[in-house]
Amino acid sequence: MPRKIVIIGAHAAGVDASSAARKTDRTAEITLITKEKYTGYSRCGLPFVIGGHISKFKDLIVFPPSFYRMMKLQLKTETTATNINPTDKIVDTTDKAGNTETIHYDSLILTTGAYSFIPPINGRDKQGVYSLRTIEDGQQIDQAIRNGARSAVVIGAGLIGLETAVALKERGLNTTVVEMLPYVLPVMLDKEMANIVHEMLEQKGLKIIIGKGVDEILGTERATAVSVAGEQIPADIVVVATGVRANTGIATKTGIATGETKAIKTNSRMETNISSIYAAGDCAESINIVTQKPHCPQLGTVAVRHGKVAGINAAGGYAQFTGVLGSAVSQLFETQIGVTGLTEFFAKRGGIETVTGTITSKTRADYYPGAKPIKVKLVVEKESQRLIGGQIIGGEEATQRINALSFAIQKQMTVRELAKVDTAYAPPLCETWEPMVLAAEMVLMRLRKT
């Protein structure tokens, strides 16, 4: 009898799990169950549709119906998994018409994702208040702009918040970002690096308020303004981007353990504490490669890597997940921003003694037109002199510099090794002395003085 694999969820983690499972077991019966109407699309692309860089929301659907046919996957959309019975290995489902079905599984993969966390702000139920997690969210924001919205407030200056604020500004709205923490991108960057992004965003015309919370969303039925520390900021649109939380409802109900990040606990094969049940993606916890502690960065790259490992194992193969560094990049207007590993702030909070080095350089030979300034900050664990984190703002090729630093962290490169690394160079593409190497030199100088 063919192996029955059931996957709850059908986005990055779920679809990659189904694909890996199919490649591992050609005859398995693989079923994906999702509440959503649209599946297998890129949530990360949503702000860029709003900003007008991508023409329509449906372009974000990376896996069209033909994919499921080709891979012989059963896809049940607008269907809710209501109950899991791990003893009998069954999942109960209800579709949008109310029809129920009981599906047997040999392996079950939970890729239930995460939901936008909306803090208990007065007025959050008013019309015109959105989050940005689904195509439907995006379509509603887009429609509000088409209907004549002139102003927007984004609550939260994390990646999604800032990407959305940039998009709203690009559409011509007077846009304000309100962040309760003392600087923007507080999970990604250290304060002095974040301040550079802050300034750049203000120069581009965004209003940024930090260190203050939103007291209330004002308006009668519809949001018209947001009240922040006594100030009223006009807001035809309010986007709440204060982070996401793992969807663990059905897991908890089934007795599946969650960890200290409140996401589902997994081992290195993405197995939960219940036999034959795996978890992957935004709903699942990982181990941070540097701290060796639970970490749940909820990134697309982690979701697909999780999904692949869960899919292979669920289909009878063998694969291990090796942990996360939280490597992430973004582009805000023309500025690239990236991070990998620990920031100085989070390293210190984790009790790690650090030495850091920051330099400003440029991305091409001095004489070559088009060079852009680039700022690199390295975080080094003092005792071992190993690189444990990197932040980059500006320039070109930030993504692959972040990847290079990520490789270095994963292979326990010391800052001394990084300062001597063999790099490539050509006048139109980069500088003779690579900025990452110069930043390593800066760390070495400070290490000598300590």
Added chain:
Amino acid sequence: MPRKIVIIGAHAAGVDASSAARKTDRTAEITLITKEKYTGYSRCGLPFVIGGHISKFKDLIVFPPSFYRMMKLQLKTETTATNINPTDKIVDTTDKAGNTETIHYDSLILTTGAYSFIPPINGRDKQGVYSLRTIEDGQQIDQAIRNGARSAVVIGAGLIGLETAVALKERGLNTTVVEMLPYVLPVMLDKEMANIVHEMLEQKGLKIIIGKGVDEILGTERATAVSVAGEQIPADIVVVATGVRANTGIATKTGIATGETKAIKTNSRMETNISSIYAAGDCAESINIVTQKPHCPQLGTVAVRHGKVAGINAAGGYAQFTGVLGSAVSQLFETQIGVTGLTEFFAKRGGIETVTGTITSKTRADYYPGAKPIKVKLVVEKESQRLIGGQIIGGEEATQRINALSFAIQKQMTVRELAKVDTAYAPPLCETWEPMVLAAEMVLMRLRKT
């Protein structure tokens, strides 16, 4: 008495050596001696001035006279070091007026560079035959174009040859490249990768002849054509770019040993076999990090790294050079090309059993405009499953991908580790599954089959 440091040569290696020496010993007397009129300029930038991307040759001078003043360096231009006496620790020099001087040294650094090797082709002494190593070479070629040259032949399809050919084409000349070896960029790329570059260059209008040598440069006083296997190719300009050879004349005369690459042998502190004499840059041999054998890639990045180590040691500090991988990148028209470590060809020639993997992917999310195709080839040592080489053609961020692979090789990353690596992602900047990771997957698939 202050330490006397003499440096013969004043380009990448020499200038970086002087700068590192100054930072190590604030009171040393540091003298740079060079035959050339212009010092401290970027040879790598020459083709881009010819191509019109940089407005004038003097823009390439990275270290202006103010640098030498600020760093308190004595600079003797158009001065030849005629003799070294290592027993008395003196260098004899002659300037362009014929004045001689004897300079004492405590430490001597040879950064004598390399010269363009011109093979014994009939007619090579004709007017209109150039190499491209110095500003003067570049000015002559530029002048020939201004004087109405309509056609060009570049002999040699290495990096300099192709960069020069692209520049000549950009200036409107009918340009042909003749390469004796069976494919372009034979030191950088494997054949099947080189063929992609070959096709791209032809599509851009260059004529490329491979596997054939130049029989003769035709013309009376001036070159007018080049004869290749019976065919006459019009050539108002002939650029010979058949590689460079280390300048070792004065070293050999002094009893300084050269190695199997014909460049000066050095230890990890860049010391030659003669006490207190160091060598750095294109004239000096290194150890290849993968093969642990002598290697002389003659690249600007190696020169500055050499120079820094030599300068620190010559000034009484302590620094080690950790070897080379030959990481190199270029941009030909819009196509980025990069390499690090060993190609499959050179690995095999060195007796290394390899497994390779090549993929074609793209540089951004499918739905994001502006994605470019990218081809990645990885070379893995079969027994250890360690990455030993990488080649990239096309796309964006090729340089930093090469750096990431270089980091991986230097830290002995296995292909299995590379396939699981934590990478960064954002729709405008890259794909969820990084092409380097997909190429690693390809290697793993082939490893399973072997």
